[in-house]
Amino acid sequence: MLRVIGELLRHDRRFLFGFSVLVIYLLIAAASLFCPYNTKAWNVVPRDLPPSWKYPLGTNSMGQDIMWKAMVAVKNSLLLSAIAAVISRVIAIILGLLSGYKGGLFDRVVMTFNDSFIIIPMFPVLILIASILRTSLNITVLGIMIGLFGWAWDARLFRSQILSLKEREFTKTAILSGMKTYRVIVTEHLPYVIPLIMAATINNVIWVIGMEVTLSLLGLSNLSTPTIGTMIYWASQYQAIFREMWNWILTPIALCVVLILGLYMLSTSISEYLDPRTRLQMIKEE
Amino acid sequence: MRVHSHSSQSRNAQSSEPLVQKEHSKLLEVDNLTKVFTKGQGFAKSTITAVNEVSFSLELDRPEIFTLAGESGSGKSTVAKLILGFEEPSSGAVRFRGEDIARTRGKAKFMKDVQPVFQNPFETFNPLKRIDTYLYETERNFRMSKAGEYPLVERSLELVGLSLTEIKDKYPSEMSGGQLQRVSIARALIPNPSLLIMDEPVSMIDASLRMSVINLFKELKRQQGVSIIYITHDLATAYYVSDRIAIMLRGQIVETGSVEEVLDSPLHPYTQLLRASVPVPDPANKWQKDIPLSDIEIREYSRKGCKFAGRCSKAEDICNECEPPDYRVNGRYVKCHLYKTA
Amino acid sequence: MPILDIRGLKAYYITRKYGHASRVRAVDGVSFQVKKDEIYGIAGESGCGKSTLLKAVSGLIKPPLQVLEGEVVYDFEDQKLSILSLREDRQRRRIRGVRISLIPQGSMSVLNPVRRIRESFRDIIDAHLGTVDEARFNDIVRTHLDALGLDWSVMHAFPHQLSGGMRQRITIALATILKPDIVFADEPTTALDVVVQRGVIQLIKKIKREQMNTVIMVTHDLAVHANLCDRLAIMYAGKMVEEADVDALFSNPRHPYTIVLLKSLPRLGDRSVRTSAPGAPPSLVNVPSGCRFHPRCPEAMERCRSEDPELVEVEKGHRVACLLEEGSR
Numbered sequence: 001m002l003r004v005i006g007e008l009l010r011h012d013r014r015f016l017f018g019f020s021v022l023v024i025y026l027l028i029a030a031a032s033l034f035c036p037y038n039t040k041a042w043n044v045v046p047r048d049l050p051p052s053w054k055y056p057l058g059t060n061s062m063g064q065d066i067m068w069k070a071m072v073a074v075k076n077s078l079l080l081s082a083i084a085a086v087i088s089r090v091i092a093i094i095l096g097l098l099s100g101y102k103g104g105l106f107d108r109v110v111m112t113f114n115d116s117f118i119i120i121p122m123f124p125v126l127i128l129i130a131s132i133l134r135t136s137l138n139i140t141v142l143g144i145m146i147g148l149f150g151w152a153w154d155a156r157l158f159r160s161q162i163l164s165l166k167e168r169e170f171t172k173t174a175i176l177s178g179m180k181t182y183r184v185i186v187t188e189h190l191p192y193v194i195p196l197i198m199a200a201t202i203n204n205v206i207w208v209i210g211m212e213v214t215l216s217l218l219g220l221s222n223l224s225t226p227t228i229g230t231m232i233y234w235a236s237q238y239q240a241i242f243r244e245m246w247n248w249i250l251t252p253i254a255l256c257v258v259l260i261l262g263l264y265m266l267s268t269s270i271s272e273y274l275d276p277r278t279r280l281q282m283i284k285e286e
Numbered sequence: 287m288r289v290h291s292h293s294s295q296s297r298n299a300q301s302s303e304p305l306v307q308k309e310h311s312k313l314l315e316v317d318n319l320t321k322v323f324t325k326g327q328g329f330a331k332s333t334i335t336a337v338n339e340v341s342f343s344l345e346l347d348r349p350e351i352f353t354l355a356g357e358s359g360s361g362k363s364t365v366a367k368l369i370l371g372f373e374e375p376s377s378g379a380v381r382f383r384g385e386d387i388a389r390t391r392g393k394a395k396f397m398k399d400v401q402p403v404f405q406n407p408f409e410t411f412n413p414l415k416r417i418d419t420y421l422y423e424t425e426r427n428f429r430m431s432k433a434g435e436y437p438l439v440e441r442s443l444e445l446v447g448l449s450l451t452e453i454k455d456k457y458p459s460e461m462s463g464g465q466l467q468r469v470s471i472a473r474a475l476i477p478n479p480s481l482l483i484m485d486e487p488v489s490m491i492d493a494s495l496r497m498s499v500i501n502l503f504k505e506l507k508r509q510q511g512v513s514i515i516y517i518t519h520d521l522a523t524a525y526y527v528s529d530r531i532a533i534m535l536r537g538q539i540v541e542t543g544s545v546e547e548v549l550d551s552p553l554h555p556y557t558q559l560l561r562a563s564v565p566v567p568d569p570a571n572k573w574q575k576d577i578p579l580s581d582i583e584i585r586e587y588s589r590k591g592c593k594f595a596g597r598c599s600k601a602e603d604i605c606n607e608c609e610p611p612d613y614r615v616n617g618r619y620v621k622c623h624l625y626k627t628a
Numbered sequence: 629m630p631i632l633d634i635r636g637l638k639a640y641y642i643t644r645k646y647g648h649a650s651r652v653r654a655v656d657g658v659s660f661q662v663k664k665d666e667i668y669g670i671a672g673e674s675g676c677g678k679s680t681l682l683k684a685v686s687g688l689i690k691p692p693l694q695v696l697e698g699e700v701v702y703d704f705e706d707q708k709l710s711i712l713s714l715r716e717d718r719q720r721r722r723i724r725g726v727r728i729s730l731i732p733q734g735s736m737s738v739l740n741p742v743r744r745i746r747e748s749f750r751d752i753i754d755a756h757l758g759t760v761d762e763a764r765f766n767d768i769v770r771t772h773l774d775a776l777g778l779d780w781s782v783m784h785a786f787p788h789q790l791s792g793g794m795r796q797r798i799t800i801a802l803a804t805i806l807k808p809d810i811v812f813a814d815e816p817t818t819a820l821d822v823v824v825q826r827g828v829i830q831l832i833k834k835i836k837r838e839q840m841n842t843v844i845m846v847t848h849d850l851a852v853h854a855n856l857c858d859r860l861a862i863m864y865a866g867k868m869v870e871e872a873d874v875d876a877l878f879s880n881p882r883h884p885y886t887i888v889l890l891k892s893l894p895r896l897g898d899r900s901v902r903t904s905a906p907g908a909p910p911s912l913v914n915v916p917s918g919c920r921f922h923p924r925c926p927e928a929m930e931r932c933r934s935e936d937p938e939l940v941e942v943e944k945g946h947r948v949a950c951l952l953e954e955g956s957r
Contacts, residue, residue, distance in 0.1 A: 011645075169409040172372070176397060177420055177473065178427025191414045357821035358792070462908035463674075492673035493848060494885075497892045497904040519822060522894040526902070549896055563826040565851035567893045569874045572855050573826065 008273060015269035021262025029078050032071035039064060039072045040224045051247055058247045061238045070251050073226040077209060077259075080143040080227065084208040087147030088154070089201055096155040097193075100162025101185070111159070117152035125149075126211075130220035137222040146211050154200045161196055165189045195274030202267035206260050213256060228252045228259075313513055314344040314369070314481060318378035321364055337361045337368065338537035339378065344481070346383075349513045351503060353524040353545065355560075356534030362517045365534075366485050369515070370402055382481075398428050401474035405486040407466035411458045417466070418454055420473050428477045442472040445510070446502055464495030471502065475510070482506070485517045500527050521564050525549050533557050536593040543618030553620045556594045592623065600624060629703060630661035631810065631842050632685070637698030639684040652912045654680035656866035658698075659939070662810075667836060667843045669857035669874070671850055675909050677866040678846045679733060679814055685844075686730045686812050687711045687720045702728070704809055726756055729808035731800055733815045738799055739787040745798055746783040749805065756806055772805050775838050776831060793824030797831055804835050811835075813845045817852055829856055850893060854878060859945075862886050865910050865920040868939055872946040882948045884925045919951065927952060 008015040037044045043063035051058040057066035099110040129145060130137065165171060165188070174184045209228070215221050216229025223230050231252035235241075240249040321337040338361070344352060354362045367373045369380050371391025380387045382400065390396040404410045411417050421439045425431060430438050440450050446468040458466055467487060474482055484503075488496045500523055506512045518524055524531055524545060531545040533556065541554040552558045565573075589596060595605040604623050613625040636659055641652040654677040662668045672678045683693065685700050700711045704727060711720070724730075732738060739748055749769050753760060760768075773780060778801060787795055796816065804811060813832065817825040829852060836843055845857060853860050854874060861871040862883065870883040881887045888905045907924040910916055916923055922932040931951050939949040 169404050169406065170412040172402075172404070173410050173420060173470075173473070174412075174423075176401060177424040178394065178397065178477075179423060187415065187419075188412050191412075357823065464908060492909065493850070494673060494889050494892060494905045495908060497894070497902045500894075501901070501903070521822070522896055525896050526894040526899055546899075559823060561896065563823045564896055565826070565829070565849070565855045566895065567851040567854045567878070567890070568895075569854045569878055573830075 008269065012269045012273070014265040015273075018262045018264070018266030018269065021258060022266060025074055025078065025259060025262075028071050029075035032068070032075045035068045035072055037065055037068055039069050039226045048245070057251055058245075060235070060240075060245070060248045062234065066247055066251055069226050069231065070255060073228050073231050073252065074255060074259075076139050076225060076227045077212060077229070080139050080146075080212055081205045081208040083140060083143030084145075084147035084150060084211075085201055085205050087144060088150035088204055089197070091148075092151035092154040092200075093158060093197065095151070096158030097162055097185075099155075100159040100166070101181075107159075111156070114152050114155050117149070118156075120149075122149050126215060127218070127220055130215060134220070134222070139225060139227070142212065142215075142221060143208075146208050150204055150207060150211075154204065157200060158193065158196065161193055162189065165192055195271055198274065199267050199271035202263055202270070206263050206267075209256065209260060228256050232256075311346055312343045312381070313346045313383065314515075315381040316340055316342050316365070316369065316378075317381065319365065319368055319375050319380060320377045321361075321368060321373060322376045335537050336364045337375075340365060340534075340537070340539055341378075342532055342539065342542065344513050344515075349480075349507050349511045350529040351507055351514045351516055351527055353516045353518065353528040353531040354534060355518060355521060355524055355531055357519055357560075359536065360534040361537040362534050363485055366402070366483050366515070366517055369483060370400065371396070394428060398477040399479050400481045400483065401477065401479045403467070403470050403474050403482060403484040403487045406490050407463050407470055408458060408490075410470050411466065413458050415457075416455050417458055417461075417469055418450070418456070421469070421476065424473050424476045430477060438476050439472075442475040443469075445475060445506070446472045447498070448472065462495065463491045464499060467491055467499055468502070471499075471506075475506070475512075480511070480513060482512055482514045483517070484514060486519070487516075488523065489518070489520065496523070503527050521549060521560060533560065538593065538621060539612075539619075540594070540621045541618065547616075547618060553615060553618065553625065554594075554622045555598045555600055555624070559597075592621075629664065631664040631703055632662040632844075633699070633701045633703065634661070634685060635659045635699045635701075637681070637684060637700065638696040639680055639689070639698075640694060640696060641680075641692045642694055643692045650913055653677075653866050653915060654693075654912055655684060656915070658863075658866075658868050660861060660868060660871060662842060662844060663859075665840055665842055666858045667845060667856055669853040669860040670844070670846045670863060671848060671853055671860060672863035673848055673909055675865075675912060676863040677912065678863050681863070682730070682812050682814050682844070682846050685711070686728055687724075688730070702810070726806050727808055728810045728812065729803045729806070731803045731811065731813040731816055734819075739795060741787050744784055744786055748802060749783070752802060752805060769805070772801060776801055776834065791824075793820055793827060796820060796824070796828055800828070800831055800835070804839060804841070807839045808841060810842045810844065813843065813847075815847050816845070817847060817849065825852070832856065850889065862889070865915055866912055867920060867949065868947075869921070869949045870947065871939070876943075876946050880946075882942065882946070882953065883921075883950050884927050884952075885921050888926070919949075 005019070009019060041064075045055065045059050045063055045065055047059055047061050047063045049055055049059045055065050055067065057070065060066055060069075095110055095114065099107040099114075126145065126149070133141065171184060171188060174188050179187070212221070212227060213229035213232065216223070216227060216233050217236075219233060221227070221230060221233075223233060229252075232249070235245070235249040235252065238248075319337055319340045320335065322333050322335050324331055324333045326332055340361070342352070344350065354365060356362045364373065368375055369387075371387050374388070382390065382396065387396060411420060418439070421443075422436055425436050425438050426433075443450055443453070448465065448468055453461070453465070453469060461469075471482075471487075488499050491499060503514055503516065504527055507514060516524065516528055528545045530543065531548050532539045532542040533548065533554065534540070535556050541548055541552065541557050548557060549561060552561050562573075591607050592598070592601070592605040592610050595601040598605065602623065610621050610623045610626075612619040612621050615625050636657055637655055638653075638657055639655040641650075641654060643650055656677070658681060670678050670681065680693065683689065684695055689695055702709050702711060707727075709723075739745070750765070753765060753768065769783070770780060773782075776797070778797060782790065782794065782798060790798070800813075800816065816832070817828050820828060832843065832845070833856065835841070845853070847853065857874050859872065860874045860877050862869050862877075862885065864885050870877065870881065870886050877886065878890065881890055885905070892902050892904045894902060905924045910920060910923070918934045918936055919925070919928075919932045920936075922928040925932065929951065935951060937949045937951045937953075939947045940953070941947050942953050
């Protein structure tokens, strides 16, 4: 594992970028546990101060330290994405693999259910739910909510990979070698499915972050909890752009953009590395 | 020469055993096997009869190499899948050692006894796994030896002319097609089968490596007593290695007999055409005449009467009207009206 | 006067990935000439470089394929050009279809599945003759199809409605409709049924008779070469090891590889034992030192391990690359 990461770091600049971004953000999130302020409270520090030694990114109009708030925001956003991603992965994997392997009526029923989730206009539904639950929305609940909507595309993706793997000749060879079904799945198919899952997961995380930002921007989240989205919300509420308070508005935006870029790079470089065709080529050259 | 109906029992008229005895004298019996595929649903349904009342059998104590020859669309690969139990017949039956495989397929007893070898050696194995794992798996899963010991792996590799050191820990992409196919055969031999079904086993191997794999088949028959069903469109290798041959056209067997008889003096016009179309690797023997070709071959499946009549230079009216039965000529069977008796 | 002259061609596939660089030496120093109006065959097994040779010679050079050295010179009556020095696609496109034409491998899948055959013909005619009116188009195509024995009804069909053999014949018709001077064919009969294969070979012969093109045909099937070609060259591991008139090659093969190859071919009517060469063709990344065939050669000498033989003429019109020949000259 470490050897793989080392190799990727050395040779693939995209991976280097993405991995560094991820590491930095995780460090930020860890450091935010040492935040000296209560980031939910207002007027903790003097308002609208420009960046200085005491307040490296300045303060905002609500009287909060931007830097610490941003760090906590990163932690919350990452936490939220993690919860949403885990939930949606689990559902997508279970449904996708089961219907791929079982086929028949089970497959048809599950896929119809799946397709209806794809078609449901997510925004209106999320807006509805969010507006009902507004005050009791914390990170966990938001994460679960988004997670429950993010599995449909990928379930279909995993299913189609399974369908194609079932037809390949080495599956038949494995069966004829007397292997039981679960062993066939684990030893023959998973090496193909896992890279797909990893790439899909990272893409899902990107999507969740985007979703959270969008919801918060529309004001449909628990606005006192600092996340990247809510920071942008408050900054725009207070007309930070017109007031040219770049430290306030640009901080969350930059954090968001860099995170998504980094994750994207990570996703493409990992999926290319794990792509069976690339692996085959590398085996051949050894 | 007598006219024979399709009933398999009358085919056994050669042997002197009474019909009342169970068919235990046969290793494999394919009995009026038919497989119809339907495409589409509702109004747009179309059917193709890929296998159309195919019958043949292999003897129990006489191992032989039996070739099913035909071009693409002849149904030979479908017959293989039906015998292995990967598909279910629409009608007719396949009996292995007297038992209908509809009951035994998928069970260890059947899988141990009948093993396939596929066409593409690079697809037969998972490119991400080391190939020796398949050998160990087979020996372990079929409980051929004591737990933890794998003597059969080495032995079957020896049988195919490889050594364990050659293939240990290697991935499929590190080996040539010929080597991989041998490993595939070795894997199939581990459960000690009595029947091997090989679907175009050498068509994807380079010409310079082909013969050593083909010679292997002869060895296996002679020394291990394994019967082989060899499915191919390559008549030259079929001639070289097999004992009997059946020529398939659009789902039907049109001629059967010993391979020398059928290919040296073919009776059915289609066999004659096939034989004449095999290019000879000798510039002194180039083709002299041109032949007509069929254009939309899918029409041939649903032809009334003989399937070949559309292209046949000797076709008569009766050929377009009714399907010829199997006529018996000197110990061979030919499905052609040319051979009906007066 | 050779219509095609190739000297010292070296074309490799060069890729870099994750710090691993690999050079696949697909064509490693090949020189030969093709005479006008002959059918020249190139035979060899998988991984010998024959397809790459065809690509390089017909100008289809895209990364990771790179031509490192060599010259490829075409000599049409009125024009002489060196294809490797042509400025990219624009000039090459003008001669494609008109002067040289390539029937690629797996050409049955080359037809656009969502367009009727007629439209594929339209494309190629419009590209080279400008947009012609309907009558002239029909005229050109009909004469061509008649000459090839193809029915006009195929024009209205979609590719998937036709059989594989039919698609192959149509692809050949497409490649020859503008009467090119040279036709390259890459495995035109592989994956075809034996009866259809015969039809395709017939077709190629017929076209050549009608249009007087030069045909360069690449396939691994020696029997097809025996039936079709005038001269034949054998490739092994990126190099040409023997070249001769087809009669001379089959009756008097001189390179050990050719001998082994011919001996291993099964023939109808002959059940005598045949054997193949031990080992396997080498990878083009790690080629053996010296003569590339020496690890499998039944006549290998000590010298063969270090010296790489040149392709030299040992009899009139018969070239061999083997150290054994040098002694007997």
